[in-house]
Amino acid sequence: MSEPIKHHLTDQLLMSYAAGTLPEAFSLVVATHVSLCDECRARLAEFEALGGAVLEDEAAVELSSGALDATLKLISQKAKDPIKTEKVSRGIFPKPLQDYVGGDVEAVRWKRLGNGVKQAILPTSRDASVRLLYIPAGSEMPDHGHNGTELTMVLQGAYLDEDGRFARGDVEVANEEMEHTPVADIGEDCICLAATDAPLKFNSLIPRVAQKFLRI
C-alpha cells in the first residue's frame, strides 16, 4: 500500500510553516505530510535552522530592568516539563490529524455532498479552512477552480488529475490559475485532507448559494 511519496511541499510552504506564519488549516496539512515524509521533515529542519540564524542575527532590544529576576521567579513556579512519550499513529491518520478529528478515520463525522462524496470540516482559525474529503473509488470530484491557494493531501487511495497521480502522502499545491478535475483511482475509495484560504468555485454539482452554507 505504501508507494514512495512523489509530490512534496514547496519551499514557500515549509518556510512559512517553520516561521509559524501559515494559517492553522495549512499548518495541519504541512504537519500531516511531514509526519509521513522524511524528505520534507529534513527540509523543515533546514528552514527551522534558518529561523535560528535569523534570530541570532536580530538586533537586541532592551528588556525591563528586572526581567531576569522575573523570569527566574517564573521558573521557580514551574515544574520541569515531562518528557512526552507519544506513540506514532498506526491508523490511517497521522497524529496531528487525529488530534483534530478526535480519533482515526472511524471517528470522522461525515456530511454527505451527493454521489457518494462526503466531507467533514475540521475546526481551525478562520483565516483558512480545512476538511476531509471522501471520494468513492472511480468517482469524479466536482470540477472546480480556485480563488486562492489549495493544498490537497491524500490519506487513503489515490486520485488522478491533469498533474499526475496522487497517492497516500502526496500533496498537491493548487493556485488561482488552476482548473483541475481529480478522479479517484479505481482501486480504493479516496480520502483527502484539503485546505484552502478561499471558498472553492464549483462549476457543477453544488450551486453557488450552497457553497457559503456548506463552507466549501
Add this chain to the structure above:
Amino acid sequence: MLTSASTRNQKRAPLGKVSYDVVSVLTTKSDSPARKATDVNVQDRAAKGAWVAELAAIRDRQDKAAFAALFEHFAPRVKAFLMKSGANAALAEETTQEVMATLWTKAHMFDPGRASVATWIFTIARNRSIDAIRKQRRPEPEDLAWGPEAEPDQEESMALQQESKKLAQALSELPEKQRTLIERAYYGDLSHSEIAAETGLPLGTIKSRIRLALDRLRHAMK
C-alpha cells in the same frame, strides 16, 4: 539542502527522551555523571559560543549563572523577534520571559544533534508567539519512531553546531535586499503580496529573490 547534518540526524531522539540510566544499559559507552561533566568541557571547546554547554549546565545542575548568560544573549533577540512579528513591547516582554523560562523547564529535551541552541530557542519563541499573539493552535508533525541509536552523538552534534554557525554566517553575508526578505518572511508581519506592495516589487520578483537567497545559502553550506 542547507544543513546536511540536520538530515543525517533525523532519527535522533532528544536528550532525555531515553533516560541516561537506560542509555547506559543499552550502550557499551559509560554514561556516568563523570562522563557528563567532561561532555560539557568537550562541547564548550568544540562549539564555543554555541551555548550547548550552558544549556547542559542548566539541565544537569540548575546552573543560574549559565541561565543568566543565555538570557543576556537571547532574551533581547527573542523580544526583538516578537516585536517584529507584531507584538507590542509589553506583550513581547512578557512572552520573552515565558520563552526563556521554557528554556529552563525543557532543557532536558534539547538535543544538540538535532538543532543549534539558537534554532531550538527560535522554535520555542515561534510556538509561544502562535499561541499568545496569534491565538492559534499549532499542529506539529508526529515524532519519528526512534531507532535504537537514541544516544546523542558527540561528533554529529558538533558537526551540526558548526553547520549552524556557517548558516548564520552565510545569512549575514547575503546581499542586503535578499537578507531583508528572508527575515521578513520569518517575522510573518507581511505576506509575500504585502512585501510586494510595500517594496513596489512584483510578486514574482519577491519569490525569485527568496529562491535566489535560498540557493545562495544552500551553496554556502556545501
